Amino acid sequence: MNYHPPCPQPEKVMGLCPHSDPSALTILLQVNETQGLQVKKDGIWIPILPLPNAFIVNIGDTFEIFSNGIYKSIEHRSMVSLEKERISVATFQSSRLDVILGPASSLVTAHNPPRFKTMGATEFYRGYLNRKLLGKSYVTAMRINHQ
Ligand SMILES: O=C(O)CCC(=O)C(=O)O
Ligand SMILES: [Fe+2]
Numbered sequence: 001m002n003y004h005p006p007c008p009q010p011e012k013v014m015g016l017c018p019h020s021d022p023s024a025l026t027i028l029l030q031v032n033e034t035q036g037l038q039v040k041k042d043g044i045w046i047p048i049l050p051l052p053n054a055f056i057v058n059i060g061d062t063f064e065i066f067s068n069g070i071y072k073s074i075e076h077r078s079m080v081s082l083e084k085e086r087i088s089v090a091t092f093q094s095s096r097l098d099v100i101l102g103p104a105s106s107l108v109t110a111h112n113p114p115r116f117k118t119m120g121a122t123e124f125y126r127g128y129l130n131r132k133l134l135g136k137s138y139v140t141a142m143r144i145n146h147q
Contacts, residue, residue, distance in 0.1 A: 002088045004036070007080040015078035015086065019133035021060035022125060023092035028056040031087035040075040040135075061128075061139040062095060065116040068103035075136050097122045116142045 004015045015036055030037060030050035037056070038045040048056060064073045080086065095101060102118025116139075128138050 002078065002086075002090070004078070004080045004086045006083055006085055008082070010080045010082050013080055015080045016076075017133040018075055018077040018135045020064075020073035020075050020136045020139060021058060021090075021092060022062060022128040022138065023060040023094040024062040024066070025093040026056075026058040026060055027091045027093065028058060029089045030056070031089060032084070034081050034084040034086040036078045036081060036086045037088070038077055038079060040077075045077070060092070060094075061136075061142075062101060062124075064139055065101060065142060066104050068107045068112070069115045070107070073136065073139055094125075095121050097125070113144070113146055115144055115146075117144060 002015065007013055018040065028037070030048075033050050033052070035047055035049055037048040037050075039048060039058075040046070058074050058076065059071050061073045063071050078086070078088070099121050100118055101121050101124050103114045103116055108114050131138055
């Protein structure tokens with residue numbers, strides 16, 4: 001759960017720095033009608049207006065890796081508001097910790113090699129939590145560059 005009280009100088013702080021979620025899917029509820037979530041599309045931050053009784057479903061890094069890059073995790077951030085508090089509830093749908101994460105074997109062929117490293121889920125999450133929230137830097141570091 002995220003709680004951000006009203007802030008007298010909202011332009012000087014951020015609710016949550018730009019990041020992508022490491023999990024597979026995030027189901028997010030913007031609890032009150034305070035706008036704050038933004039997603040990055042084509043390099044531009046787009047506000048996601050809260051809709052009453054609606055969930056937002058975001059793709060996370062695990063989905064990007066598992067789909068071998070077919071689905072991209074979404075970079076997002078949250079802003080604070082001058083007058084209103086903001087509350088959101090995020091539920092992260094993830095793999096178990098005792099599995100190996102990597103591109104699905106059915107998507108990997110000689111012509112379509114794995115685009116991401118394969119590693120244990122525990123190691124994957126530990127690596128994420130040991131870093132700063134810095135855009136999509138973690139999933140980018142998982143990439144395998146084929147020449
Ligand atoms: O507060 C929000 O709308 C986003 C929360 C979020 O990105 C997260 O908890 O990972
Ligand atoms: Fe997030």
